[in-house]
Amino acid sequence: MGYTIAEKILLKHSGRKSIKPGEFIQASVDVALANDITAPLAISEFKKSGFKQVFNKNKIVLVPDHFAPAKDLKSANQCKILADFAKEQGIKNYFEIGSMGIEHALLPEKGIVLPGDLVIGADSHTCTYGALGAYATGMGSTDLARAYIDGKCWLKVPASMKFIYRGKLNKWVGGKDLILFTIGQIGVDGALYKVMEFCGPVINKLGMDDRFSICNMAIEAGARAGLIAPDAITKKFVAGFKRKSNFYQSDPDAVYEKTYEWDISKLEPLVACPHLPSNVKSVSSLKDVKVDQVVIGSCTNGRISDLRIAASLLKGKKAASGVKLIIFPATQKIYLQAVKEGLAEIFVKAGGVFSTPTCGPCLGGHMGILTEGEVAIATTNRNFLGRMGSPKSFVYLSNPAVAAASAITGKITHPAKI
Amino acid sequence: MVIKGKVHKFSDDINTDDIIAAKYLVSTDAQELGKHCMETISQNFSQSVSPGDIIVAGRNFGCGSSREHAPVAIKGCGISAVIAKSFAAIFFRNAINIGLPFLESLDVDKINDGDIIEIDLASGIIKNITQDKNYKTQAFPEFLQQIVQSGGLINWVKKCIR
Numbered sequence: 001m002g003y004t005i006a007e008k009i010l011l012k013h014s015g016r017k018s019i020k021p022g023e024f025i026q027a028s029v030d031v032a033l034a035n036d037i038t039a040p041l042a043i044s045e046f047k048k049s050g051f052k053q054v055f056n057k058n059k060i061v062l063v064p065d066h067f068a069p070a071k072d073l074k075s076a077n078q079c080k081i082l083a084d085f086a087k088e089q090g091i092k093n094y095f096e097i098g099s100m101g102i103e104h105a106l107l108p109e110k111g112i113v114l115p116g117d118l119v120i121g122a123d124s125h126t127c128t129y130g131a132l133g134a135y136a137t138g139m140g141s142t143d144l145a146r147a148y149i150d151g152k153c154w155l156k157v158p159a160s161m162k163f164i165y166r167g168k169l170n171k172w173v174g175g176k177d178l179i180l181f182t183i184g185q186i187g188v189d190g191a192l193y194k195v196m197e198f199c200g201p202v203i204n205k206l207g208m209d210d211r212f213s214i215c216n217m218a219i220e221a222g223a224r225a226g227l228i229a230p231d232a233i234t235k236k237f238v239a240g241f242k243r244k245s246n247f248y249q250s251d252p253d254a255v256y257e258k259t260y261e262w263d264i265s266k267l268e269p270l271v272a273c274p275h276l277p278s279n280v281k282s283v284s285s286l287k288d289v290k291v292d293q294v295v296i297g298s299c300t301n302g303r304i305s306d307l308r309i310a311a312s313l314l315k316g317k318k319a320a321s322g323v324k325l326i327i328f329p330a331t332q333k334i335y336l337q338a339v340k341e342g343l344a345e346i347f348v349k350a351g352g353v354f355s356t357p358t359c360g361p362c363l364g365g366h367m368g369i370l371t372e373g374e375v376a377i378a379t380t381n382r383n384f385l386g387r388m389g390s391p392k393s394f395v396y397l398s399n400p401a402v403a404a405a406s407a408i409t410g411k412i413t414h415p416a417k418i
Numbered sequence: 419m420v421i422k423g424k425v426h427k428f429s430d431d432i433n434t435d436d437i438i439a440a441k442y443l444v445s446t447d448a449q450e451l452g453k454h455c456m457e458t459i460s461q462n463f464s465q466s467v468s469p470g471d472i473i474v475a476g477r478n479f480g481c482g483s484s485r486e487h488a489p490v491a492i493k494g495c496g497i498s499a500v501i502a503k504s505f506a507a508i509f510f511r512n513a514i515n516i517g518l519p520f521l522e523s524l525d526v527d528k529i530n531d532g533d534i535i536e537i538d539l540a541s542g543i544i545k546n547i548t549q550d551k552n553y554k555t556q557a558f559p560e561f562l563q564q565i566v567q568s569g570g571l572i573n574w575v576k577k578c579i580r
Contacts, residue, residue, distance in 0.1 A: 024559065024561040024562075037440075037443040037444075037485070038484065038485065038486070040446055041446045041486055041487075044446060045572055048572070049572050049575075049576060050576075066443075067443075067444070072444070074444035074445065075444055077444075078444060121484075122484055122486075123483075123484055124482065124483050124484040124508055126484075138484040138508050139484060139508060139511065140484055140485075140486035140508060140511060140512035140515060140516075141486040142486060142512070142515040142516060142570065142571050142572065143511065143512075143515060143571070145571075145572060146515075146571050146572060146575050149572075149575055149579075150575060150579065154511075154561070154565075154571075156559075188431055188478060188481055189431075189477055189478040189481065189504065189506070192478065192504060192506070192507065193507050219508075222478065222481065222506060222507065224507055276431065363435075363440040363483075364435075364439065364440045364441060365440055365441075382435075382482060382483075384433045384435040384436065384482060385435065385436065385458055385459065386435055386439060386458040387435055387440075391458045391459075
């Protein structure tokens with residue numbers, strides 16, 4: 001019987017002769033990632049354990065991106081814990097502000113995660129790296145503390161589900177809409193404990209930025225991981241990196257627990273309404289919803305192609321009166337590219353805030369909290385009650401084009417209307 | 419291990435922002451986090467908990483973020499165990515890793531808010547003392563029982579390395 005790409009990666013890292021869904025394995029990790037809100041607990045558990053030296057200082061990554069640049073005293077203390085630990089252990093993949101970016105955009109950019117890797121991260125959106133054909137999965141701080149000790153994690157091998165996308169994408173419809181569509185179809189636990197494997201002719205034509213958007217939100221359907229098998233596009237993305245990639249493909253006789261197949265040719269841009277990512281409606285059905293804040297950025301849609309799309313709509317236009325427009329390039333490299341291409345100027349002239357990379361408002365951290373009664377449309381990935389601030393605020397999720405269009409009109413708007 | 423307590427009932431899809439809002443992720447202290455457990459959806463929840471009480475919830479409990487602060491907050495406010503129809507995967511592993519007892523049961527709809535129940539983790543049997551009914555759940559996989567019995571993941575790893 002054949003293996004899926006996820007099973008192949010887990011098999012390789014488990015040192016076993018065979019593997020099947022439901023089995024518990026101990027697997028060696030290639031990358032162990034944590035950030036300023038999850039690393040402090042991992043570091044404290046590691047220190048309490050009595051072990052002095054991490055298993056491999058080159059495989060640990062620490063990124064202060066959530067509440068950084070430090071939003072208050074307690075956050076500053078948490079950031080310092082990371083900095084001190086990195087220094088003490090000789091961890092070179094520690095990214096201070098000024099070099100840090102939103103972790104799930106930063107790591108692929110730096111070539112820290114590569115195809116075929118097993119990546120664990122104390123952040124639920126670690127699944128983003130599945131777009132590279134890596135097995136990347138979110139875990140808790142204690143899992144990371146364990147990995148700091150022996151470089152391993154326990155895993156229950158998940159079954160895989162296949163998602164095939166056929167047809168042709170309409171203008172303004174991209175990776176974010178595909179994943180919103182999918183979560184809308186299967187629900188927030190529709191892929192609970194499973195691996196989502198995204199494939200088909202539509203996926204094959206997508207660039208890496210769209211692929212990262214899709215895999216980023218696999219967790220919002222309850223999945224352990226979301227993968228896209230590597231192809232020429234992936235290979236080109238990782239071409240310059242030193243460490244060796246392993247390019248796995250699913251076997252033709254691999255077993256999938258369930259297969260979904262959709263023709264997406266009629267899809268228009270989609271929006272997830274409060275308060276679940278699965279509460280998905282077409283953008284046209286929401287044209288009377290007023291917005292107070294527009295957020296463009298995050299690990300879901302803060303990459304250069306996202307900013308280019310937003311800028312193409314905002315060029316020569318202004319955010320509507322009363323709309324707070326906040327834009328976050330996900331890394332310093334993307335930030336500079338946006339400046340170089342004139343996108344930053346477009347955003348500022350449109351009356352927008354162009355911010356240093358940070359997770360910021362996505363999780364109600366800082367840089368744009370909502371108060372009671374406020375409505376935001378954001379290119380982020382989660383809109384639970386109170387996600388961006390007050391439990392009496394409302395968050396809609398969309399792609400960058402819809403967000404930019406909505407900033408101009410002050411209401412949720414189809415980009416074609418601009 | 420037998421746990422007995424009063425039930426606090428919750429619905430489906432209780433997420434990690436419900437359990438502990440992001441603004442509190444500047445602390446790792448269980449007591450401090452416990453004060454704010456479920457604050458967004460049930461303002462006085464932590465004050466209403468007596469030590470030993472039990473959360474009973476629907477599907478997909480703990481969905482959303484990987485924040486380990488979620489089961490830590492639940493433990494910190496005095497909850498002794500969680501029973502749900504199903505658990506989100508990262509919350510599931512966090513709960514095991516820190517030793518928060520939990521069980522999956524499809525009979526949660528039959529349990530009411532305020533019921534006194536008793537859970538036997540080894541056998542997987544839930545006794546509803548208020549309603550005089552019993553429910554059977556599946557016993558935990560052996561490997562996960564090892565972690566819980568060791569007192570959490572780090573203790574288990576230390577034992578293995580020895």
